[in-house]
Amino acid sequence: MIYQLGNLARMLRVQWQPASDLRELQNRKLRSLIHHAYRQVPFYRRLFDSRGLKPEDIRRVGDLSRLPTISKEQIQAAPAEEVMAFGLDRSKCVEVRTSGSTGLPLTLRYRREDDSRLNVSWLRPLFAHGVRPWYRKLEISGPHNLPSGKKWYQHLGIWRREGISIFSSPGEWVKAWRRYRPEILYGYSGSLKLLARHVLDAGLDDIRPRFVFGVSDLADEECRELIQSAFSRTIIDLYGAAEAGCIAWECPRCQGYHINADTVIVEFLRDGRPVPPGSPGRVVVTNLHSYAMPIIRYELGDIGIPGGEKRSCGWGLPLMKVIEGRGDAFIVLPSGRLLSPMFFFGTMKKIKGINQWKVFQSEVDCLKILIVPAKNFSSETIDHLRKRVEENSGEKMGIEVELVENIPGDSSGKVRAVVSQLESPF
Template identity: 30%
Template structure:
């Protein structure tokens, strides 16, 4: 697999970031057309859906034409249905499955060939991080939601040992993580924002500082400014957030200018759709993703379930990939009070604005139509005044007749998959 063609293709991917944006968009459209043609010829479900819509790939001549194509969803990636997404050029049993945790309530599985995983897991990930300042052989600590046995297996692989990449299981005890972390002395840290805050809380309570970090990368959860500030202040370095998913890996990434997330346009075609039309710049819209580099199981117009905005900003960082901004939350994630739907991210914003820098972590749980619990892990800046401000702002948002119980906690557990949901309901 690793031959002169692989090296040449990798070099092309690395160069693409600095090409003029019009050239990048031309490359993206060419790859999209190739993907549509390939899928129509080789993948059962797309041939069926093109035919049902009375279309062929030749009918897709503009972004608006893409709206004529049916979407696919997590439902199509479940059970035996997923086999209809596999290309006839590949043997199903030779492919590598990647499963989601089902944090949205719908666990799915995607399949990849070895060569596509190489570009997605190594080239794509290295490219964005190198652009932000990562250098080969910098010691890297990756906090992942894997068992200790799986972490040991990964850490024993020669390529990871050569590249100074060390995995840590977030299910290990904080004390064991602390000991190994301080022994490794990583310059680069990668993990869930919520876990890193838990780890920082542990280190600070034990009066342990750490100033050897060059940069922190976060992914897999929505990152807010309070979390960013807390992590950057503790590690005394910049944080770069990454937007991605199991189905696609890293879709977009932050650069040093922090004007949004650069879309990896040579790997993905992203649509921002609202009410069946392409949304205007800087307007909330549903993200629909098409993969451009995965032939074994191409995903075309996949409804990933997130809400974001295509950006009108231009970035001066040197990367000319287009920008997206404000990943607000998941489509359909809301709580209902008095018949009114309130998106999770609006409740999240109210709590952040009320609590500011007085907490490490919070969780808002709707227990009944008229009762909520707010769990807090606080620092020494928290006070009765902050508590009163929090309750007052929540009452203005969800109603004064809602019972609001504020509970101070030593620990707030993440979900079984390692991710953290700051707003949830036991009613759904």
């Protein structure tokens, strides 16, 4: 706890530094990680040698482009001893698993001091929004994220939390809330959306958190509106991953997400090159606190937008815009144009008779849309849906509609509204 308090104090102090100082801090941490990875990790030594590079060639963030990006599949295909640092006692490492939303969960290993630093990165946005250490938190999350017991400081009333699985029902989430009465509602955004819909449908008026924080899933416009209506609170979106900790978070004052630049480097790429501010690109991260199992230029599979706006809050942390979804959530039109998943959130909200929906694409000129009908559903709903999609996209496509009773999450529990099986255009 003392070590974590020190990390927290440094993190809260660093965020006020000028952007130039933060860039130099990133460069120093990057040089240290690169030298370590080359000396101690066979996977990265081979990667460097295959490009004719030495650690001295990577001195600042801009030099990272000389290295190729790496994927989850490459890490998984390599033996553990190839991707972990020499001489590391695995029994003293902390194991963290990714959610497995892509069907390929990855086991990561961190030194305890690095794990502590990344855990603290999730506290920065809480403090920024006014959360106090004595506030209680109910967390709706994957079973692998749920607390297995209480830490000693939680017995003193600090950072207390209770957890419940995303695979439980909304009714069970309500019971957990009433039993615990926390100030903070925290969880997968898709699950919070389901809870909000349940609260509204059931006419419940006693679920009133002080704060609502969403993670893991895309916080689309419909999700935000439902949560505002159900809880009278605005959802605060946090963007993170097991591979990098808390990456970015919505600023209470700026129009965008602050990147935790002191713990992670974030690149936005298309066709291997950085995209300009305001343009979507693949999110590639370098975890500056990943010494046991280095994460350098790692493809997360998400699509994000770098921000170029000036910061009005006083923090030096750089800004990015909204995460638009995963690369396989973009629909390819017959003309080759791309539709962001945000297109469907805006289109579907204006069609009456739809309670829940999901879009699949397996062919370039055809969509399949699953619909859970609402009470006011009629045969005109489907006609209206087809017309709105064609008018808003400006192109004709085959649209198959299937009515279903419910739309379950994937194997990780996440509820993905748009999925394309075509090759990612990014």
